[in-house]
Each structure stands twice: as C-alpha cells, then as structure tokens.
Amino acid sequence: VMTSGNLSDEPIAFEDQEAGTRLRRIADFFLTHNRPIFIRCDDSVMRVFKGQPYPLRRARGYVPRPLELVFPEKRSLLAVGGHMKNTFALARAGQVIVSHHIGDLENLETLRAFEQGIRHFQSIFEIEPEMAVHDLHPDYLSTRYALKLPIPKLAVQHHHAHAASVMAEHGLTRKVIAVSLDGTGYGTDGCIWGGEFLLADYFGFERKAHLQYLPLPGGDKAVEENWRMALSWLHRIYGQDMWKLKIDFLRGLKRDQAELVLKAVDQGLNAPLTSSMGRLFDAVSAILGIRLFANYEGQPAIELEMSAEQSESGAYKFNYREEDAKIIIEAEPVLIGIVEDMLKQKSHGKIAARFHNAVCRMTVEVCSRLREETGLNDITLSGGVFQNWRILTGVQELLLKSGFRVFTHRLVPCNDGGISLGQAAIGLRRMKDVLGSSHARS
Known part of the structure; x- marks a missing residue:
C-alpha cells in the first residue's frame, strides 16, 4: 500500500525528516525525491448533485482559485474558520481565497499547519488583513489565534456562517430562510446548537426554530460514545421505565455505567444542552444497534443512512410548539415511533428510512411555517447533515414541490470546511461598522 503519510487527526507529513520522525512506527518504507514538496495539500473529495459539483473537501485542483463576491468592499480581512475540518480564508477587493483543507484543530501539528498556511497565503497573495473574523466559540484554537492578532475582530455565530457561505456562493443579498443542520456549533445562549432554522442576511440573523434541547452526557465524549445520546433521549421520554423496554440496545448496556451517566445528567455535570441534529442521528443509530461507538466522525449517521431501505416511503412525525416566538421541534414522537416499530419487529432498514423521511418532511x-410568517421564499441548505444524500435529495425535492427556491453548495463544502467563506462574506459586509472598534459579535 502506497499513500500520503499522516497519523489519524494529523496533517500530511510532507518533509522527509518530519515523515521519518512521525511515521516510522507505521511505515516500512519511504519513497522520497530530490525535489522537495513546497506545501502540503490534501486531495479534494467531490460528489455530483443534480449534475453539479458538490464538494465534501476542497483542496487540490481547486485551491487557491479565488471566489468572486458581489460586495464592493475593497479592504482585506482574514477569516480563520471553525474547529473541525478547518479552512481559513483571505479576502480582498471582492475576492475570497479559501484555503486548502487543514483538518481538525485538535493537536499541535494541525495548529502549526494552520499557522503556516496563513503565513504562506499572506505572502504569495501579498495580503495584510485589516480585520479578523472568527467563530463565536471562545476555546477554538482558531478563535484564540484570531484574538491574538493586533487588528479589529468580528465574532460570527457558527450557523450564521454556514448560511452566509451558501449565500455568498450564489450571490444572494436578500434575507433567506437558512436551514443549518450539523453536529456542533456554539450558540449565542451558550448552548450547543445544530438543528437550526434562521432568518439570515450578512448583517445578522434571527433564530426562528430549532430542535428541542437535550443534555449531552459527557460533553464531547458523547460524540465518540453515541450510545450516551440514545440513553439521554430514552431517559427523557420514558424515565426509569425505559429499562422495561425489551430492546437489544438497553439489554446490551452496563446498567451501573448507564445509571452513573444519567445521575450526572440529572445533576447537570458535564451535560451541556444541545439542539444538534447530528446527535439525534447518533442516538437513532445506537438505539437500532447499528453503531454505539464512533471510530471516526459521523460514523453512526453514515451507517444509519447506508442501512435505510430505499423504497420505504413511511415517516415518523415531529411535534411543534411555540416558545419565546420560536418553533421548538420536538423529537419525542419520532423516538417513540422508532421504539414501537422495534417492538413490532420491523426491520432496521425500514425504521432508518422512516427516520430519514421524518427529518425531510419536518424541514419542509x-x-x-416560516414562509407564512415572513413571506420569504429562498432557502439555503448547509451543515454537515447535508452530506447525507438521502436528506439532501429528499429535502430539496420536497422544498421545490412546495414552491421554494432552494440554494445548495457548489463551491465549498456544506460541512465546516465552508465556514471560513461565510465568515469572510459577513466580515466584508460589516467591515465599515467594525473597523475602528476593538471587537464585535454577530
């Protein structure tokens, strides 16, 4: 097997000495060349959606091709992107240059690659940013990097950036209904968002609907051990009566460990509230026994999608309630329907398909409802959930049948690899307001 070399979660090793040090325990041989590699760059990953490119990772072959925006702002800025699947972007004179895929900023090697990439792009494009745009999350390494820069800063909420990235691609300048569905994004209320419906333009957003909040047991650990989210949902619905349910998922759990997790949830210990759609997919995958532990990001949801029967047209039903002028999307009926179908010995493929269909119908x-309230008819779809082909195609088709104008990604990924473009677009539109102040928030 011959491949580019990197350890899991680390950037590609592209220098001979570095490769010999970092990869000596996993590689038998190294193929080198007398011509050194100048800069690392991953392969791009693309799919085709409705006859057009649909990027999942934008790098080799596409970077550093600039993206043209319709904004008149001539000054320059740096957008540092998010935490997962990081890219950064430099913008000047109506152009945004989005970087190659950097990766997850979770270790020193990737942070160094991020910093080296910024220096390299600033050098070759001769751009000295006058403003930095970063995520709202205070502990992201990209945020910390931006906050150290001696220039004005603008903080942009994660899902607002998702929406703006689609708007920038399509040259949209009017307000849209932005559907941003993913795993994690720091919200303005300090909770973890991820099932969001926003009214958005480049100058701000209003959160109009979201998936109901639920404790995330163990915080980030619940992403790796997705059975925790399944336990959290079943406990919310059934309480201690859940142990009476005759489903394999509960039989397979270590009761003592599960009770400790639930005790921590009840006491609010390391159990932040989340409205994440990605974590709902994780929970359903675990309840069905498809995947209880994730070996890589998104594995439970990917395997859930793969298991879904293509021909199944049935769907579970979400409930809705109003709270503080927002639509709260309640998933309890969906989980109850799943459990009832499991007790009826329905196939996992049928149940998985009905869950996917429920998410599509709920979105529409x-x-x-938001169109009736606002008169808006333009929809943007972004966030990592739209890497799921059944969700992407199902949502778009139902929205089009309902008379909406639907905008999806074509130039940057729907996942967090597209965040930097959205940050840059918002920053360019708000630059006049921000310059001269020390810090701002979107």
Missing part, C-alpha cells in the same frame, strides 16, 4: 413543514 418548518420552512413552510
């Missing part, structure tokens, strides 16, 4: 129902 919420958008239709």
